[in-house]
Amino acid sequence: MKLQDKIALITGGGTGIGKATALLFAKEGAIVAVAGRRENKLRETVDTVQKNGGKAYYVVGDISKVCETEKIVKETVSNCGGLDILVNNAGVFKGIKKTETNEEEYDRIMDINLKGTYFMSKHAIPEMYKRGGGSIVNISSTLGIKGIRQSTTSVYAVSKGGIVMLTKTLALELSPYKIRVNCICPAVVETEIFETLGIPNEKIPERMKMWESFHPIGRNGKPEDIAYAILYFASDDSSWATGSILNLDGGVTAE
Numbered sequence: 139m140k141l142q143d144k145i146a147l148i149t150g151g152g153t154g155i156g157k158a159t160a161l162l163f164a165k166e167g168a169i170v171a172v173a174g175r176r177e178n179k180l181r182e183t184v185d186t187v188q189k190n191g192g193k194a195y196y197v198v199g200d201i202s203k204v205c206e207t208e209k210i211v212k213e214t215v216s217n218c219g220g221l222d223i224l225v226n227n228a229g230v231f232k233g234i235k236k237t238e239t240n241e242e243e244y245d246r247i248m249d250i251n252l253k254g255t256y257f258m259s260k261h262a263i264p265e266m267y268k269r270g271g272g273s274i275v276n277i278s279s280t281l282g283i284k285g286i287r288q289s290t291t292s293v294y295a296v297s298k299g300g301i302v303m304l305t306k307t308l309a310l311e312l313s314p315y316k317i318r319v320n321c322i323c324p325a326v327v328e329t330e331i332f333e334t335l336g337i338p339n340e341k342i343p344e345r346m347k348m349w350e351s352f353h354p355i356g357r358n359g360k361p362e363d364i365a366y367a368i369l370y371f372a373s374d375d376s377s378w379a380t381g382s383i384l385n386l387d388g389g390v391t392a393e
Contacts, residue, residue, distance in 0.1 A: 139167030140373040145218045147171045147211070149201055149258060150228030152179025154329030155277065157186075158361035159225055159368050164192030166369065171214040173197045174228060201228050201254030202246070211261040221265040223372045226255040226276045226301075231294055244293050251297035256304060263317065271316030275371045276305050277364070280325040280387045298323075302383055309381030318380040320371040325387035326352060327359035353388030 146163050150156040151172025157179075160170045164187040172183050172194065180196035187194035195217045199206040215221055230250045232243065259274055266272030281291055282298030305321035312319060326349045350357050367386050370376050385391045 139165075140369060140375065141223070142167035144168045144222040144372075145171070145214070145220050146223035146225065146372065147173065147214045147221055147262065148225040148227055149173045149210070149254070151196070152176050152183055155324075155327060155361045155364045155368075156225070156227045157183045158365040159227065160187060160194065161190070162362070162365045162369055163223075163372070164190065164194060166373070168223070169218050170194040171197060171218055173199050173201070173210045173214075175200050201258055202249035204253075204257045207254065207257040208261045210258070211265060215265055220269050221262055222269055222272045224258060224262040224266075224272070224274045225368055225372070226258055226274065227368075228254060229277065229298075231291070239293055247293045248297050251294070252300040252304070255301055259304075259308060259319075263312065266317050267315060272318075273372045273376075274308065274312075274317065274319045275368050276301050276319070276321040277368075278302050278305070278321050278323045278383075280323050280385065280390050283323055283383065283385070284391050305383065306381045313380055318371070318376070320376065320379055320382045320384070322364060322367050322371070322384045322386050323391075324359055324364050325390045327361060327364060329361060353390055354392065355388035357388065359386070359388060 141163055146168045148156050148160050151160050152174045160172050160183050164170050170187060172180050174180050177198050184194040184196050197210045197213045199210040201207050230247055255276055278301040279298040281295040282302050302321055305319050309319040328346055346358060367384060
């Protein structure tokens with residue numbers, strides 16, 4: 139098992155990429171803590187892990203609030219006994235034209251995507267020091283490294299581009315302490331995040347089908363596609379990787 143007895147904290151662990159990662163990590167021997175705002179979704183993830191014989195806990199918290207990022211880490215350490223791996227997966231997406239973005243929408247996107255990632259890392263790092271090292275895996279986006287002409291997601295792109303640079307600077311800062319920091323940039327992944335965009339539920343399958351043509355490989359991503367890449371960066375398989383930015387996007391950035 140690649141993560142035997144490692145302790146991992148995954149934000150946004152109730153659905154999508156976070157849930158798929160929690161299930162995979164537990165299968166690989168990790169003790170998993172999932173964090174997020176919706177207790178019912180977190181409980182579903184934990185129940186599934188436990189039914190499959192794994193160890194999991196959940197922590198309810200909102201990463202857009204600095205005090206709650208600290209609480210999430212403290213509760214994880216209290217429940218699990220330490221922290222070896224942090225997956226900064228929680229995020230919010232909203233396509234808003236630049237000329238129509240108000241301050242409240244700007245702050246919400248930046249607070250969850252960038253500030254949340256920053257302060258989750260800040261509070262996790264001292265716990266990793268105690269363990270003699272660790273791994274932080276950040277989830278950015280194709281839009282954090284590539285401009286898309288038809289996209290109306292400038293605020294989202296800025297927040298995700300910030301995660302890319304945070305990854306690089308933290309990797310250099312933490313390399314003497316054996317804490318590796320890497321980043322994955324997916325394109326369209328079929329998760330529940332798209333249910334928050336105001337698209338009627340009956341229209342989501344049609345929209346997903348439309349997005350398939352956006353990817354040269356001919357399909358959207360699945361949560362499991364990203365989970366296996368996260369496992370690579372979390373495990374000793376990537377022991378020489380830090381500051382890496384992985385484009386996992388079905389070929390989008392190859393064009």
